[in-house]
Amino acid sequence: MEKHLKNLEHTLARFRKSETLIDGPAEGTHYTEGIQYLAIVADCYWLITDVSEIGKKLLTENPSVIIDIHRLPEFLQDIIGYEAIVTYSNRDGEVLESQQYTTTNFPLDDLRLYFIDNILMLPSER
Numbered sequence: 001m002e003k004h005l006k007n008l009e010h011t012l013a014r015f016r017k018s019e020t021l022i023d024g025p026a027e028g029t030h031y032t033e034g035i036q037y038l039a040i041v042a043d044c045y046w047l048i049t050d051v052s053e054i055g056k057k058l059l060t061e062n063p064s065v066i067i068d069i070h071r072l073p074e075f076l077q078d079i080i081g082y083e084a085i086v087t088y089s090n091r092d093g094e095v096l097e098s099q100q101y102t103t104t105n106f107p108l109d110d111l112r113l114y115f116i117d118n119i120l121m122l123p124s125e126r
Contacts, residue, residue: 008041009108015124024120026052034122035113042107047086048120054088054097055115062090067113067120069106 015034024030025045029052039045047069055065071084082100089095114121 012122013124015122024052025049026056029056029118031120032125034125035120044106058088058096064091065115069111071109
C-alpha cells in the first residue's frame with residue numbers, strides 16, 4: 001500500500017497545465033486532468049464535490065483558495081473523533097473555513113489543492 005501511495009504522489013506531481021478542463025460538480029466550476037486522475041485512482045469524487053462547492057463560495061471574497069487535506073494519525077483520530085480535516089485558506093494563510101470528516105477513504109496523508117478562477121487544480125498544474 002505504501003508503494004502505491006508513493007506512486008500516486010509521484011504521478012500527481014508530474015501533471016502540468018491541463019489542455020482540457022472537466023466540468024465540475026458545482027455550477028460554473030471545472031477541474032484539471034490531474035484532479036480527474038486523482039478522483040479515479042483514489043475514488044474520491046466526493047472530495048471534488050465538497051471542495052468545489054466550498055471553494056466556489058469562498059472565491060466570492062478571495063481571488064484564490066488554497067485547500068489542504070490532512071489525515072490525522074490514528075491515535076489522534078480516536079481522541080478528537082474525526083479522521084481528516086480539510087482547511088480552506090487565502091493566499092495570506094488566513095483560514096477561511098475548515099471541515100472535519102469522521103471517516104474517509106482518501107488514501108494520502110496530506111495534499112494541497114488550489115481553486116483559482118473556478119478551476120480546481122493540483123499544485124503542479126498552477
